[in-house]
Amino acid sequence: MKLKVKTLDAKAKGDIELNDDVFGVEARADILHRVVNWQREKARGTARAVRERGDVARTGKKFGNQKGGGTARHGSRRAPIFVGGGKAHGPRKRDFNPSLNKKVRALGLKMALSDKAKNDNLIVLENIELKDAKTKALLANIEKLGFGKSALVMDGEAVNDAFSKASNNIPRLNVMPAAGANVYDILNHETLVLTRAAVEKLEARFNG
Template sequence: MPKVQVLNMQGEAVGEIELNDSIFGIQPNIHVLHSAVVSQLAGARRGTQSALLRGEVRGGGRKPWRQKGTGRARSGSTRSPLWRGGGVIFAPKPRKYGFKLPKKVRRLALHSALSSKVMEQQLIVLDVLSLGEAKTREAVKVLKALHVDKKAMIVMDDMDDAVLRSTRNLEGVKATDVAGMNVVDLLNHDILVMTKAAVTKTEEVFA
């Protein structure tokens, strides 16, 4: 089992924690990670693009000129896609781009993302994270003590309002709970900061 030092809010080592091999110690599956990222980003697309087909454009009800004898090409409507102001051939319509991955694949992707953080020594485990007041400077003080100067994701066992409000103005820092963890956020942030309670809950929920 991989072992990680447990730090306090002052950045001092106060112990060690053994991590579950099946969650934090597997060989990351790159293909599954890619599939999970594509699925999540596709699901986030709004898909609201829309254009009018020839039958939906206003006007064009009468034939602009007779079929024969004018010397011009035959035409049945001024709303043909060949005309300016006409409809669009194969017009895009609102649709959903998202697709679902099997539950085991989604779970394997999350395990791979967490394991990659451990392998690259980008996981910091805190014994507890408790801010006295919801102030940005309090969160900055903790991150400086942990030597976090890159994009960081803070994961707690349950959402703490003070931590959430203290970090929301910090660029590149995101705070969430165990239920809010996802592959895209884990890969987008260089450092993963988890409380000891969050690690325990992750092993209980995702084992």
């Protein structure tokens, strides 16, 4: 698949040949659904469990007479009403660590990339180097390039520092290095913007 490469000023900068094994895969909703669900589950935090009555190490010996003590017939110091006893109805540990085959995860990422390329929602830039971290200037460039309502920008090894700072105040514009590419973020943005370095990194990730 061949795609036009542009500069940050929306000028033509030649073509780039995209690997069909990465950017030409037919998307399947079931695979994308599985990968997104797995990714969101992995992002959930685990509640800190408390010790309940069965977890407290205290004597279970009956500590008072059945009658004549003037109190209820308690049989254990582990009861929640006593200091040092177990917590009643406290939070329990919940496991949010699902597993998903690596091949399925890799296939889902290829499908997400291919979906953007197929629907003309993929823009390839020569680079995203800015001389000055000026948000106003970056907004003018974005309007020329047609990023849409939301865009995810991926650079190569690391995101250009000036571009990152200039984009901080722009809503629905997120940046990340190619190493952070994931299905959820790609699908959650209308436009995917890759630099030449990002394309090389992504293709090397699957062909390596």
